[in-house]
Amino acid sequence: MTAAPEPTPFAEAADRVRAGADHHDEARALVGSMTLEEKLGCLDGDTEFWSGIIDMVAGGYHGHPWPAAVIERLGIPGIHFSDGPRGCVIGPATCFPVSMARGATFDPDLEERIGRAIGAELRAVGATYTGAVCMNLLRHPGWGRAQETYGEDPHHVGELAAALTRGLQEHVMACMKHFACNSMEEARFRVDVSIDERALHEVYLPHFRRVAHQGVASVMSAYNSVNGQWCGESPALLTDVLRTEWGWDGFVTSDFIAGLHDPVLSVTAGLEIEMPFRQQRAQHLPAAVEDGRLDVADVEARVEATVATLLRFADVFTTAPDPTVLASPEHRALAREAAGASMVLLRNDGHLLPVAPDIARVAVLGRLAAVPNLGDGGSSDVYPPAVSTLLDGVRGAFAAADVVHHDTDTTVADGADLAVVVVGFTKDDEGEFIDVGTSESMMTMFPPAPDAPTDPTPSGPVPDPVGDPTAVPAGVEPPPQETFAPGGDRRTLRLGAADEALVAAAVAVCPRTVVAVMGGSAVVMPWLDDVPATLLVWYPGMEGGRAFGDVLTGAVEPGGRLPFAVPIDESHLVDFDPGADTAVYDLFHGQWKLDRDGRAAHRPFGAGLGYTTWQVEPASARVRMDARSATSGHVQVDVANTGARPGSTVVLCFASLPGSTFDRPPRRLVAFARVALADGDRATVDLPFDLATLAVRREGGWYQEPGRYVLEVGSDAGPAVASLEVDVAGAH
Secondary structure: OOOOOOOOHHHHHHHHHHOOOOHHHHHHHHHHOOOHHHHHHOOEEOEEHHHHHHHHHOOHHHOOOEEEOOEHHHOEOOEEEEOOOOOOOOOOOOOOOOHHHHHOOOOHHHHHHHHHHHHHHHHHOOOOEEEEEEOOOOOOOOOOOHHHOOOOOHHHHHHHHHHHHHHHOOOOEEEEEEEOOOOOOOOOOOOEEEEOHHHHHHHHOHHHHHHHHHOOOEEEEOOOEEOOEEHHHOHHHHHHHHHHHOOOOOEEEOOOOOOOOOHHHHHHHOOOEEOOEEOHHHHHHHHHHHOOOOOHHHHHHHHHHHHHHHHHOHHHHOOOOOHHHOOOHHHHHHHHHHHHHHOEEEEEHHHOOOOOOOOOEEEEEOOOOOOOOOOOOOOOOOOOOOOOOHHHHHHHHOOOOEEEEEOOOHHHHOOOOEEEEEEEOOOOOOEOOOOHHHOOOHHHHOOOOOOOOOOOOOOOOOOOOOOOOOOOOOOOOOOOOOOOOOOEOOOOOEOOHHHHHHHHHHHHHOOOEEEEEEOOOOOEOOOHHHOOEEEEOOOOOOOHHHHHHHHHHOOOOOOOOOOOOEEOOHHHOOOOOOOOOEEEEOOOOHHHHHHHHOOOEEEOOOOOEOOOOEEEEEEEEEEEEOOOOOOEEEEEEEEEEOOOOOEEEEEEEEEEOOOOOOOOOOOEEEEEEEEEEOOOOEEEEEEEEEHHHHOEEEOOEEEEOOEEEEEEEEOOOOOOOEEEEEEEOOEO
C-alpha cells in the first residue's frame, strides 16, 4: 500500500487559512522560506521568452494555459492563465455570444450562470486563472474590442462584470481588465489618455471598483498610459486607487508581452507578475536588486500579494470538472438561451415578427448567413466543435419550407413568404489588433535570442489536469494554426456599401423582409425605418443560428435591449481617432453626450422591442430610503404584461440633480431589473439604488452635492414613465 504524500508547505498553510488564519501572515511565512531566485521567479511568467513566443504564434495561446509563479519545492501552485470572455479559449469549448450581446440581456443572473459554465470549462482544461472579465467602457462604438465588454454605462457594466466574476470564481480565479482607460485598439500600445480626476473616478473607474468589491482575485493592467504614466507601472492606479483607496486584496498582472516599459518601476508601483514569459523582469531585476535600485522588501511585497491570493483560492487547485463538460449539452443549451435573450428587435413594423413556421418559401440573402461568425479572432477566440449559422437556424425553424440562399442575388426573394437579409461585420473588420509594428519600442522589450528555438511544438506527455495544472486533458483537440485575425478599430459605424445596397434591394423585392445585423457594437442605420423588421443579432455564439430561428418563429422572444445609444449620425458621438498618440477622455460619451447636446438618439440606450406589450404604472411608483444610509434606497413600481403571450422587459431607473452646480451627465443609470411575466400578469419590480454614484470627485475625495434628486423610471433612456424626488444632504 502506497503511503499518502506528505502535505506541502503551501497545502499546510492553506489548511490553516481555511481554519481562520490570516492569509497574509501565512503568505509572508512562505515567502520568507524562499530563496531570492525563487522570489524573483514569482514576478514573471514561467515560460522562457523565445520558446514561448514561437509556441504562442503557432497556436499555443489557444492550446494550453500559461503558468507563472510556480514554486514546486514549496507546493505553491502559481497561476495557469487562459482567456475566456465568450468561452474557454482552449477547445473544443462552448462559444457563448460575445460579452456585448450578453450585456444586452440586462440579466446578471444569466451572466452568473454563463460565468459558472465558462469557469468549469477553463478548469477542465487545466486553467486556474482567467482574463475573462473584460470591462473597459464603450467610449466609442468604433473600438475594435467593443464586443468584449458590456456597454457604455458604468453601472450596467459593473453589475454584469460582477455577475460574471461570481460565476467564474466558483472554479477559477478571475482577472478584471484592462486597468484603466483602455477604450481604443490600434493605438493601445502607445496612446496616452489625458483625463481629469472627475472623469477618471466618476466615469472610467466605478465599474472596476464594483468588481473589486465583488472580490475579484486579480487585475490586469492596460497597455496604454494615463496622464503620462504607463498603466503597468502606475503607482497612482495600482497602489493609490486599488490597494489604498479601495482596499482591494489580490494580485496584478501585466497585459501580455508589451505590458511593461520599466520593470523596476513596475515592481515598486504594485504590479505582481509580468505575463506571460520570463522577459523584461528576468533580464533586469537580478542586477537591480544587486546594485540597490530595487529593494528586496518590494520584491517580497509583490510575491506576498500573489501567494496570499493563492491561499484564499486554494480550493481552485484541488478539483476540476471532467473534460466532458466542454461544449456539453447543458452548456450548449445555455449558449442558445443567451443568444435569444441578447437579440435586440429594433423595428417590427406591422408585427411582421414572429412568423408562423408553416410558411412555404424563405429567401436568405447575404454573405454572412452561411458562415460561422463568432467575433474577434484574437485572444478571446473560441473554437467550438460545431457552429449553427443563421442559415442553419432558418432551415431548422422553417423545416417544411423551401429555403433558398444567395449572397447577393435578390431575385431569389421575389415571391417569397419571408426574406432574411444577413449583413454586418466579421473578425476581419473589428477585434483585437495584434501588430508588433504598432509600437516602435516593443522589440527593445525582448531578450536577446542568439540561440532561439525553431520548433514551435510543445513537447512532453499530457498529464492529468488536476495533478498538473499546466496540462491540456487528453482528447482536447489543438486549435487551428491560424489563431489571430487582423481585427482593429472600425473607421465608420455604417455598414459597407454593398450591405446597405443589399438591404434596399431586398426590401424592394419582398415586403416581408427581416434584416439581421451581425457585429460587436453600434451600427448607424439610415435605412432602419425603411425596412419592416430589424434584429441586432451580434456575434451570437455557437448556438446563434438555432436561437435566431427560435426568435423568428416566436418560440423565443428577442430579449435584448441596447447597452448603448445608436446615434442618427456618428458625428454626434465623441471624436475617435484609431491612430492617435494622445486622447482626452471627459465626462461625456454615448447617451450622456447626446443628452447634454440635446440630440435625439436614433435608438436610445435600453431600446428594444419584444412580442408582447407592457405597462409601467406611474401611480404605483414609490421610493423608500434605507434607514442606515443617506443616499441609498429602493424604487418600487408595478409592471404588467398587457399582451397575449408571455414575455420579458427591462425596467431602468435613472437619477439626476436638476440645478447642480457641477457639469455632469443629465441623467445616470442607477438601477435596472429584468422582469418576465406570463400574459396578463403583473408584478412589483424592486430597483435598489445608491445616489452616491452621483457624488463628485474632487481633491482626492468624494463630495455628495446636496439637493433634491430626481429618480426616473422607464424602459429606455427616452422619456420617463414615472418620476420621484428624494432630498439628499451634502457630505464629504
